[in-house]
Every structure is written in C-alpha cells, then in structure tokens.
Amino acid sequence: MADGFASREERAAFIAGVPKAELHLHIEGSLEPELMFELAQRNNVAIPFASVEEVRAAYAFSNLQDFLDIYYQGMGVLHTEQDFHDLTAAYCARADADNVRHIEIFFDPQGHTSRGVAFATVIAGITRALDDARTTYGMTSKLILCFLRHLSEADAEATLDEALPYLDRIAGVGLDSSEVGHPPSKFERVFARARGLGLKIVAHAGEEGPPAYVHEALDLLKVDRIDHGNRSLEDPALVRRLAGEGMTLTVCPLSNLKLCVVGDIADHPLKTMLDAGLHATVNSDDPSYFGGYVNANYLAVADALDLSRADLVALARNSFTGSFLSDAEKARHLAAIDAYA
Ligand code: HPA
C-alpha cells in the first residue's frame, strides 16, 4: 500500500483520526430516510414510499436531474423550525463522529419558501442546531445560501432580499441545482450585489457543465471556491489558472459516482487533481442520497486510488485552508493536522 499504511484498516483509522472540515454539504441532502418518515408523520405529509428500504431503493440515479427530482420531493417533509433543527442536528452528530471539526453548509431557501415555509423558520432551525453543535462538540460552522439556478435571477434577487435581516448568520452565497443550460452568467448581477454585501461567493461549476462554466464562475461571479469543478480537467489552461490562483475545489467522490459524473470510483480524477497542483478537498455533498458521509468519501477514493498518507494530509489541510475561517483559526487546525503528517 502507498506510503506506509500496513492495511486498509490502518488507512481507515488514519482518515477517521485526522481533523477535517467539510466545505460542500447540502443540509437538505443529509435527510436520512428514517427522519424523512418521522417528519412525514409529524407533519401529516404524504410520501410515495411504504418503507425506508423502498426509499433507499429509489436512490438510483443516471444524472444530476434524476437526483434533484427526488431531492426536492424529499425536502417536502420539512415544515417547522424544529424539523430544520432536527435535520441539522443529525448531520452535526454524523460529522462529529467523523472528526469533522468545521462545517460550511449549504441550504436551499427557495426549495422551502416556494412551499410556503418562511425563510425565518428555515434559518432559525438550522442556526439553533449549529449553535448547539458548537457547544456540544466544539464544532464551528458557516452557513451558505444557495440560489437555485433553474429559477430566474429575479427569484434569486428576491431571495437575497429575504436574507438581508439574517446576514449576521450567513457567510456566503452559492449556486446549485440543474447546471447545464443555467450558466453562471445568468446570475452575474445578483452575485455582484452579494459581493457588495461582503458575502463570500461559491458556485457549483463543471459537475455536468463544461469548462466554460468554470471560467464564468471565476470571471463573472468572482468565486472564492469552485464546487465540484471536475470538468476543469478538460481544459489545461484552466487547470493551470486554478492551480496558480490556489483556488479550492470542493470535490465529492461518492456524489460523482452516484450521479454518473464518473463511471467507476477507480476513474475518479481526485489524484490527478492533486498531482496537477489543484487545491482539492473531499466532501459528501448529499450524504443520505449518495451513500456516505465525509470519512466514507475519503475512504472510497483512498482505496480506489491508493492515496498516500501525504495525499490524505494534503486533503485535510486543503479543507481548512479553503475554508472561510480566520487565518488564526486555520493555523490552529493546521497545527493539529501536523501531528498526523
Ligand atoms: O450535487 C449537486 N449539484 C447541484 N445541485 C445540487 N443540489 C444538491 N446537491 C447538488
């Protein structure tokens, strides 16, 4: 095995032990089938599944849109402040179990306000659980509001208006949902306004969309990070630019496998990205739908690509250097990782 691991178990133990940050996690995508059933019952919402097993069996996707259709249906069970709290608290417990010490999580307010759930309800439930996680686990967090790119820029503008009273709890804005046909350029003005408000900027780009969308995210949205970014590898000049700018990519191996962005985990480009000097990180995206939280994602690529101890340390370091923590907080986490290097 690469670089001094005597066995898979030893590599798994290393992954489990090293402190990590998660930078690409849709909180609605952490809704486990068991909680979906509990909330459906609590809120008297009908769901088209008879059992948890039936729900899991429905999680077979050929592409991003297949998944999104089920994802938006699943979040329909979320109604009250307590629901959003319970969802977020369950995720924080799973992250803590993986020794994830800092989280930067997405939420999709338009997926809720469009169903009549108030923005205030969503943010109150999520932030109460994040505050609890800080107390209980010492876990720090940032919240990122994602605009749904299949909707209009005017809808995104209205959502940013709704967020204005809560900017003390929102670190940044992002762009998610159906990528192809909805390029970053569609949202240039609303992202300019968000930047003017002092918000950090991220965008999903190059998951299914072409390298040109990654260029647009950089040039037009002026992103601080790229979410996914896989298809950047098709454009050598773009790879050189991303590496040169030290741009963080939030890569999601099990998501890529489940959404057929890669045909086989052994073909995942993570090692190629690291070797090209890209600042890649490993994240779970929508763990309940894609079959694993952070450590499962690290382990899947570590096994398939025979990642070395140095690779794994680089990934853990990248997760903090690419975060929106202060330099002092980053330094504290990096010092903790040094014990593993
Ligand atoms: O992986 C994703 N891609 C785009 N939109 C999303 N919304 C939740 N997960 C995703």
Ligand SMILES: [Zn+2]
């Ligand atoms: Zn995502």
